[in-house]
Amino acid sequence: MELRQLRYFMAVADELHFGRAAQKLHMSQPPLSVQIGRLEREFGTTLFDRSTRRVQLTPAGRHLQESARRILAEVDSARADMRDYVDGLTGQLSVGFVSSANYTVLPDVVRLFRARSAKVALTLVPLTSGEQMERLRDGRLDVGIVRDENPAADHVSSVPLTAEVVFEERLVACLPIGHPLAQRIEVTVDEIVAVPMISYPRLLMPGFVDRVTEVLSAAPHAANVIQEVVHQETALGFVAAGVGASILPASVRQLIPASIAVVPLAGAPTTRLLAVRQTRTMDDVRGTAFIECLRDAAASSRVLTGSQTSKR
Amino acid sequence: MELRQLRYFMAVADELHFGRAAQKLHMSQPPLSVQIGRLEREFGTTLFDRSTRRVQLTPAGRHLQESARRILAEVDSARADMRDYVDGLTGQLSVGFVSSANYTVLPDVVRLFRARSAKVALTLVPLTSGEQMERLRDGRLDVGIVRDENPAADHVSSVPLTAEVVFEERLVACLPIGHPLAQRIEVTVDEIVAVPMISYPRLLMPGFVDRVTEVLSAAPHAANVIQEVVHQETALGFVAAGVGASILPASVRQLIPASIAVVPLAGAPTTRLLAVRQTRTMDDVRGTAFIECLRDAAASSRVLTGSQTSKR
DNA sequence: CGCGGTAATACGAAACCCGTATCGTGCCTG
DNA sequence: CAGGCACGATACGGGTTTCGTATTACCGCG
Numbered sequence: 277m278e279l280r281q282l283r284y285f286m287a288v289a290d291e292l293h294f295g296r297a298a299q300k301l302h303m304s305q306p307p308l309s310v311q312i313g314r315l316e317r318e319f320g321t322t323l324f325d326r327s328t329r330r331v332q333l334t335p336a337g338r339h340l341q342e343s344a345r346r347i348l349a350e351v352d353s354a355r356a357d358m359r360d361y362v363d364g365l366t367g368q369l370s371v372g373f374v375s376s377a378n379y380t381v382l383p384d385v386v387r388l389f390r391a392r393s394a395k396v397a398l399t400l401v402p403l404t405s406g407e408q409m410e411r412l413r414d415g416r417l418d419v420g421i422v423r424d425e426n427p428a429a430d431h432v433s434s435v436p437l438t439a440e441v442v443f444e445e446r447l448v449a450c451l452p453i454g455h456p457l458a459q460r461i462e463v464t465v466d467e468i469v470a471v472p473m474i475s476y477p478r479l480l481m482p483g484f485v486d487r488v489t490e491v492l493s494a495a496p497h498a499a500n501v502i503q504e505v506v507h508q509e510t511a512l513g514f515v516a517a518g519v520g521a522s523i524l525p526a527s528v529r530q531l532i533p534a535s536i537a538v539v540p541l542a543g544a545p546t547t548r549l550l551a552v553r554q555t556r557t558m559d560d561v562r563g564t565a566f567i568e569c570l571r572d573a574a575a576s577s578r579v580l581t582g583s584q585t586s587k588r
Numbered sequence: 589m590e591l592r593q594l595r596y597f598m599a600v601a602d603e604l605h606f607g608r609a610a611q612k613l614h615m616s617q618p619p620l621s622v623q624i625g626r627l628e629r630e631f632g633t634t635l636f637d638r639s640t641r642r643v644q645l646t647p648a649g650r651h652l653q654e655s656a657r658r659i660l661a662e663v664d665s666a667r668a669d670m671r672d673y674v675d676g677l678t679g680q681l682s683v684g685f686v687s688s689a690n691y692t693v694l695p696d697v698v699r700l701f702r703a704r705s706a707k708v709a710l711t712l713v714p715l716t717s718g719e720q721m722e723r724l725r726d727g728r729l730d731v732g733i734v735r736d737e738n739p740a741a742d743h744v745s746s747v748p749l750t751a752e753v754v755f756e757e758r759l760v761a762c763l764p765i766g767h768p769l770a771q772r773i774e775v776t777v778d779e780i781v782a783v784p785m786i787s788y789p790r791l792l793m794p795g796f797v798d799r800v801t802e803v804l805s806a807a808p809h810a811a812n813v814i815q816e817v818v819h820q821e822t823a824l825g826f827v828a829a830g831v832g833a834s835i836l837p838a839s840v841r842q843l844i845p846a847s848i849a850v851v852p853l854a855g856a857p858t859t860r861l862l863a864v865r866q867t868r869t870m871d872d873v874r875g876t877a878f879i880e881c882l883r884d885a886a887a888s889s890r891v892l893t894g895s896q897t898s899k900r
Numbered sequence: 901c902g903c904g905g906t907a908a909t910a911c912g913a914a915a916c917c918c919g920t921a922t923c924g925t926g927c928c929t930g
Numbered sequence: 931c932a933g934g935c936a937c938g939a940t941a942c943g944g945g946t947t948t949c950g951t952a953t954t955a956c957c958g959c960g
Binding site for chain 2: 925
C-alpha cells in the first residue's frame with residue numbers, strides 16, 4: 277500500500293470511471309487499472325465491482341475509502357503544517373533578553389512580532405548577557421538580546437554566533453541626589469572614577485562590564501568598585517542609599533527614583549544592544565522575522581527619540 | 589512525500605544514525621541518505637543537523653516526526669482494518685428471514701454467529717420470501733432465509749442467485765378444534781381440499797404458495813381458497829375463528845392456541861428453508877460464515893428433534 | 901449483428917530506487 | 931600533527947517499477 281495507490285483509488289472511487297479518474301490524475305487508464313489491481317491483490321479482495329458499463333465500490337472498497345480519506349487528509353495536513361512551519365507562520369521561538377531591553381525596544385518588538393507572526397509561540401526569557409550567550413550556543417535560545425557582548429569570544433571551538441547591533445544609547449552616571457556631582461550637566465570619566473562604584477559580576481555580563489571598564493580606562497586612576505550586584509534595580513538601591521555611583525544605560529532613567537540623579541558622561545560613550553543567534557541558523561525564518569521586528573522597532577524608536585538619547 | 593520516505597525518516601529519527609537506520613530498514617546507507625535529502629528538498633528545509641559525528645533532529649524535523657508518526661499509525665491501522673474485514677472479523681451483514689424461521693433454526697443461528705463473529709454488525713430483517721428475493725438481487729440483503737423459493741426463477745436477465753437447503757420440515761393442516769378432521773392422526777390431501785382454505789398472496793411468497801399448490805394438486809379437485817392473508821398469525825386467527833383450514837410448516841405448532849388442531853398430512857410432504865445469496869458474492873466471508881452457522885445449527889437441531897418433525 | 905464505449909492485457913521506454921565503490925570530513929590517537 | 935577511523939555524501943551501473951501506446955475483450959444498444 278503506497279500513497280500513490282491510495283490517491284489513484286480515491287480518484288476511481290470518486291469518479292466511478294477509470295477513464296475519467298485517469299484523466300483527473302493526469303495519466304492514462306491502463307496503469308491506473310494495474311495499480312488498482314495491485315491494491316486488490318494486496319488486500320486479497322476486490323475493491324470495485326466493474327464491468328465495461330459500470331464501476332461500483334464493493335463493501336471492502338468502501339472500508340478502504342474511509343481509511344484512505346483519513347490518511348490522505350492526514351498527509352495533506354502534514355504537508356501544510358510543514359509548509360507553514362518553514363514559512364515561519366507557525367512554530368516556536370525562544371528569545372532571551374537583558375532586563376534593560378525592557379525599557380527600550382522590547383515591548384514594541386514583541387507587539388510587532390505578535391502581529392506579524394500571530395501563530396508562533398514566542399517564549400521570552402529574561403537573562404543576563406552572559407547566560408544568554410551560553411544558551412545560544414547550546415541551542416536553548418534561538419535569539420538573544422544582549423548588551424555589548426562579543427559573539428566571537430571563543431568558547432573553545434564552540435558554535436559560531438552572529439550579532440547585529442539593534443540599539444545604541446548613552447552611558448550615564450547615577451549618583452545619590454546629595455552628591456556634589458549630582459547637579460552637573462555632565463561628568464567626566466576622571467570625576468566619576470573618584471567616586472566609589474557599584475558594578476556587576478563579570479561572569480554574568482562580561483560585555484557590559486568590559487565596556488564600562490573600557491570607558492573608565494580613559495581616566496588616570498582605576499575605578500574603585502565598592503560593591504557588585506546582579507540587577508540594575510539593586511544597583512540603584514545602593515546608589516539611593518548613598519553607597520556610591522553606578523554607570524548604567526541611559527534607558528534606566530525610567531526607573532530612577534527622586535533620590536537619584538542621572539548625569540550624562542562627557543564624551544557621550546555608548547552601550548549597545550545586540551541581537552545574537554547561531555550563525556548556523558541564520559536561515560531560521562522565525563528568528564529572522566523577530567530580528568526584522570527588532571530593526572523596525574529600533575528604527576521607529578530612533579525616529580521618535582532622536583538618534584541617541586539623554587535629555588532630561 | 590511517499591510512505592517509504594516517511595518510514596526511512598522515522599528510522600533515522602529513531603536511531604539518529606544513518607548506518608544503523610539503514611540496517612534496521614534492511615538496506616544500505618547511501619540510498620537512505622538520498623531519500624532523506626529528497627524529503628528535505630521537497631520541504632525546503634533540513635530535517636537533520638548532521639555531521640559525520642552526530643545526527644540530530646532540527647525543529648522542522650521534530651514537526652515532521654509527529655506528522656509522520658500519525659500517518660504511519662493511520663496506515664497500519666488501515667491495513668489491519670482491511671485485513672480484519674476480508675477475514676470476516678468485522679463488517680456488516682444484512683440477513684433477511686421469513687417469520688417462520690424464527691420458530692426453527694434462526695435463534696440458534698444468530699447465537700452461534702454472534703459468538704463466532706462478535707464484531708460483525710448483524711442486521712436481521714423480517715421479510716417474506718418474495719421480498720427477500722428482490723432485495724437479494726439488488727444487494728440490499730447479503731443473505732436471505734426463504735421458504736421454498738427457486739433462485740433460478742428468471743427475473744429477466746437479473747443477478748444470479750445461489751440457494752442451499754438448510755432445514756426441511758413437514759407440512760401440516762391447521763383446523764378449528766371443532767372440525768370433524770381435527771381429531772385425526774393424519775389427513776389426506778383429498779380430505780383437506782374439501783375444507784375452505786386460508787392461503788397467502790403468491791406475490792409475497794411464491795415459493796411456499798406454489799409448494800402448497802403442488803402438494804394439493806394430488807387431489808382430484810382444486811382447493812377452495814376462501815381467504816388470503818399475509819402473516820401466519822393472521823391465518824391462525826382465521827382458523828381459530830372457524831373460517832377454514834390452512835396448510836403451514838410444522839414449526840408453527842409453537843404458536844398454536846388451544847382452539848386449533850394441528851394434523852399432519854398423509855404422505856409427509858415437506859417444506860424447505862433455503863439460504864440464498866448472490867452467486868457473485870459467494871466469496872463474501874461474512875455471508876459464508878453465517879451460512880456455516882445455519883448448517884451447523886440445522887445439523888444439531890436435526891440431531892435433537894429427529895431428521896424431520898411432527899410428533900405432537 | 902455491428903458499433904460505441906470501457907476496462908483489461910501486452911509490451912517497450914522511461915523513471916526510480918537500490919547496492920557497490922569512493923570521496924570528504926571531523927574526531928581521536930600516538 | 932600526521933595517520934587512522936567512523937560516518938555521511940556523492941557517483942555510477944543494474945534491476946525493478948511505473949508509465950504510455952497499442953491492442954484485446956467485453957458489455958449494452960440500436
